[in-house]
Amino acid sequence: HTSIVNNTVSAKKFVFSKRFNGLPQHDNFSLEVEELPELKAGDVLCEALYLSVDPYMRPYSLGWPLGTTMKGGQVAKVVESKNDKFPIGSLLVGYLGWRTHTVINPDIKSKNFMEEITQLPELGSLCPSVGLGAVGMPGNSAYFGFLEICKPKPNDVVVVSGAAGAVGSLVGQIAKIKGCRVIGFAGTNDKVKWLENELGFDRAFNYKVCDLKSSLKEAAPNGVDCYFDNVGGPLSVAVRSHMNDFGRISVCGAISLYNDTTPTLVPCVEPAMVFKQLKMEGFLIHRWTNRFQEGMSQMLTWIQEGKIKIKETHTEGFENMPQAFIDMLKGGNLGKAIVKA
Numbered sequence: 307h308t309s310i311v312n313n314t315v316s317a318k319k320f321v322f323s324k325r326f327n328g329l330p331q332h333d334n335f336s337l338e339v340e341e342l343p344e345l346k347a348g349d350v351l352c353e354a355l356y357l358s359v360d361p362y363m364r365p366y367s368l369g370w371p372l373g374t375t376m377k378g379g380q381v382a383k384v385v386e387s388k389n390d391k392f393p394i395g396s397l398l399v400g401y402l403g404w405r406t407h408t409v410i411n412p413d414i415k416s417k418n419f420m421e422e423i424t425q426l427p428e429l430g431s432l433c434p435s436v437g438l439g440a441v442g443m444p445g446n447s448a449y450f451g452f453l454e455i456c457k458p459k460p461n462d463v464v465v466v467s468g469a470a471g472a473v474g475s476l477v478g479q480i481a482k483i484k485g486c487r488v489i490g491f492a493g494t495n496d497k498v499k500w501l502e503n504e505l506g507f508d509r510a511f512n513y514k515v516c517d518l519k520s521s522l523k524e525a526a527p528n529g530v531d532c533y534f535d536n537v538g539g540p541l542s543v544a545v546r547s548h549m550n551d552f553g554r555i556s557v558c559g560a561i562s563l564y565n566d567t568t569p570t571l572v573p574c575v576e577p578a579m580v581f582k583q584l585k586m587e588g589f590l591i592h593r594w595t596n597r598f599q600e601g602m603s604q605m606l607t608w609i610q611e612g613k614i615k616i617k618e619t620h621t622e623g624f625e626n627m628p629q630a631f632i633d634m635l636k637g638g639n640l641g642k643a644i645v646k647a
């Protein structure tokens with residue numbers, strides 16, 4: 307698909323052209339064409355195969371100047387190379403942004419994890435897009451964010467919010483591997499069925515329609531030991547007040563607040579924290595950058611052993627990046643949201 311006009315290669319890219327106000331809209335992005343430079347020694351030209359749309363793009367955008375090319379991960383194929391280590395056909399994964407083609411020198415290492423480019427690991431028969439999901443950043447967020455912070459023990463009762471998404475669906479399955487009882491909250495009845503019938507969650511609820519307090523009481527009559535929180539807001543208030551003494555909370559995200567334009571009443575955290583002596587810790591995944599290989603190879607092994615099932619929701623066509631991003635924020639995805647270029 308490489309577009310070559312007058313011997314120069316051009317890329318299509320989405321630029322952040324207007325600040326978000328609430329849920330992102332199409333006019334927050336503009337589709338532009340960029341002429342790419344000629345390759346220098348060490349450079350490769352790569353073409354996006356799969357691109358990631360992730361919740362973090364919404365809060366992180368607060369720090370991006372207008373005119374920034376939208377940031378994000380992609381799996382890309384080398385289509386021209388002046389680098390022996392990355393011959394034509396090599397697959398790369400990294401934060402190349404919302405763009406179809408990129409000229410880079412993958413040998414130049416950046417200190418900024420948002421600029422890191424690496425060779426896609428050997429994935430056997432799996433689709434390369436898993437490098438953006440279960441065998442990539444979201445997989446590692448589930449692996450390290452849950453195991454290192456919640457420190458689950460067999461028979462612990464674990465609650466996961468955002469349970470049918472990229473990270474949450476993996477956390478619940480890791481918790482089952484560790485011998486825990488797992489309760490998930492997600493936003494549609496179909497997601498609830500998927501969690502209970504296919505992923506092995508012990509119970510799941512649709513947080514949009516269930517009574518939070520009585521659902522927790524019914525599914526966890528003896529209280530909750532670990533909470534992996536992807537969403538924040540009222541659901542998290544309910545879970546915290548149902549925790550057992552010395553419960554552990556891993557705060558991964560707060561998606562229920564990302565598009566919130568109305569001043570939010572601060573949910574009352576302190577009483578549960580004090581009287582139940584809870585430990586609550588937020589994390590950013592790059593805390594474990596130096597252990598990424600460990601996380602990815604464990605996730606890959608569990609997938610290949612059939613212990614973890616993965617699902618991705620693919621949107622076709624690079625032009626549909628904004629739509630896929632909006633759909634994901636509205637809950638349209640089961641598992642990881644991916645755009646196939």
Ligand code: NDP
Nearest residue numbers: 361471472473492493536537559560561562589590591637
């Ligand atoms: P998901 O695949 O879970 O997609 C987002 C999901 O959020 C939607 O499918 C939707 O599902 C749910 N959602 C949207 N609005 C609300 C709401 N108001 N209340 C509750 N749920 C809502 O995304 P990821 O797995 O990639 O990310 C999950 C969370 O983890 C995010 O908060 C993200 O920011 C965070 N994260 C943090 C990282 C870190 O380093 N700390 C790394 C990666 C992710 P539903 O139908 O259930 O509503």
